[in-house]
Amino acid sequence: MSDPNPDLATRGSLAGRVALITGGGQGLGAAIADALARDGASVTVLDTNIDAASAVALAITERHGVVAHAVRCDVRDRVAVDAEVSRCLEQGGSLDILVNNAGVSHVGDRTESVSDEAWHDSFAVMVHGTFYLTRAVGRAMLAAGRGAIVNVSSIRGVLPRAERLPYATAKAAILMMTRCTAGEWARDGVRVNAVLPGFQATPMWDQDVADGLVDATAFLAAVPAGRLGQPSEVADLVAFLASDRAAYITGACITIDGGVTSSLP
Numbered sequence: 001m002s003d004p005n006p007d008l009a010t011r012g013s014l015a016g017r018v019a020l021i022t023g024g025g026q027g028l029g030a031a032i033a034d035a036l037a038r039d040g041a042s043v044t045v046l047d048t049n050i051d052a053a054s055a056v057a058l059a060i061t062e063r064h065g066v067v068a069h070a071v072r073c074d075v076r077d078r079v080a081v082d083a084e085v086s087r088c089l090e091q092g093g094s095l096d097i098l099v100n101n102a103g104v105s106h107v108g109d110r111t112e113s114v115s116d117e118a119w120h121d122s123f124a125v126m127v128h129g130t131f132y133l134t135r136a137v138g139r140a141m142l143a144a145g146r147g148a149i150v151n152v153s154s155i156r157g158v159l160p161r162a163e164r165l166p167y168a169t170a171k172a173a174i175l176m177m178t179r180c181t182a183g184e185w186a187r188d189g190v191r192v193n194a195v196l197p198g199f200q201a202t203p204m205w206d207q208d209v210a211d212g213l214v215d216a217t218a219f220l221a222a223v224p225a226g227r228l229g230q231p232s233e234v235a236d237l238v239a240f241l242a243s244d245r246a247a248y249i250t251g252a253c254i255t256i257d258g259g260v261t262s263s264l265p
């Protein structure tokens with residue numbers, strides 16, 4: 001029998017858990033932090049933009065009554081990542097959930113014109129950052145014998161597109177990191193999964209449209225569901241994967257895209 005109120009059904013499912021979300025200052029990361037807090041986790045919102053992260057943490061505490069912290073950290077900086085993870089562990093006692101969400105969108109150049117900066121920055125944020133966080137937090141999770149990591153990839157990790165080489169290649173690397181690490185750590189009680197959002201209504205999308213990098217009408221026409229995805233929908237999937245209800249799911253790479261990757265002409 002289906003639950004009459006699926007929202008309420010998830011509340012409390014993460015009670016007592018401590019979560020760290022990268023890039024949580026806006027967009028998908030902010031929605032993910034909110035969903036984890038709604039379900040009972042205390043959260044740390046990590047972002048280079050401390051003002052945005054602080055606003056998200058404050059709103060979360062007011063809305064859900066859980067502990068929420070904001071930290072300024074650049075996921076490209078290994079030394080800073082290790083220091084922040086240590087500080088989170090001292091502060092919260094454990095880290096049970098890690099969401100590697102921070103991302104940057106370099107769009108618009110064919111391969112022969114991609115700049116060193118676009119290439120290196122894409123990898124620094126999305127590949128190196130995800131690795132640094134996974135390694136640092138993973139050590140604590142392995143010692144504790146439990147943990148759930150969710151990596152935010154993209155449909156671009158499996159669906160190529162012209163003029164998106166750095167982004168798509170970095171997102172594909174995240175999928176392989178997810179599966180390699182999941183296979184290694186499953187016996188130690190640590191699960192690692194990835195989500196692949198399609199076209200989402202976030203500031204990143206708005207910016208790409210405003211910059212003329214994305215033709216909103218053409219993209220929407222390619223979505224069988226006929227609309228953009230909402231950040232809360234990705235957040236609910238992440239919260240599920242982070243919870244014990246997903247205890248047997250690891251190494252999964254799950255599209256959430258309104259059918260885009262299932263409807264190529």
Ligand SMILES: NC(=O)c1ccc[n+]([C@@H]2O[C@H](COP(=O)([O-])OP(=O)(O)OC[C@H]3O[C@@H](n4cnc5c(N)ncnc54)[C@H](O)[C@@H]3O)[C@@H](O)[C@H]2O)c1
Pocket residue numbers: 022023024025026027028029046047048049052073074075076101102103104125129152153154155196197198199200201202203204205
């Ligand atoms: N928006 C979409 O349509 C879409 C689709 C698929 C996947 N994604 C992925 O979802 C994730 C979030 O996307 P979004 O649309 O919310 O993006 P966004 O640009 O709205 O937010 C990204 C956040 O990450 C932070 N950030 C960027 N670089 C950082 C760094 N080096 N260290 C720490 N924080 C950093 C930014 O300050 C920002 O708060 C990204 O990984 C993105 O690639 C987005």
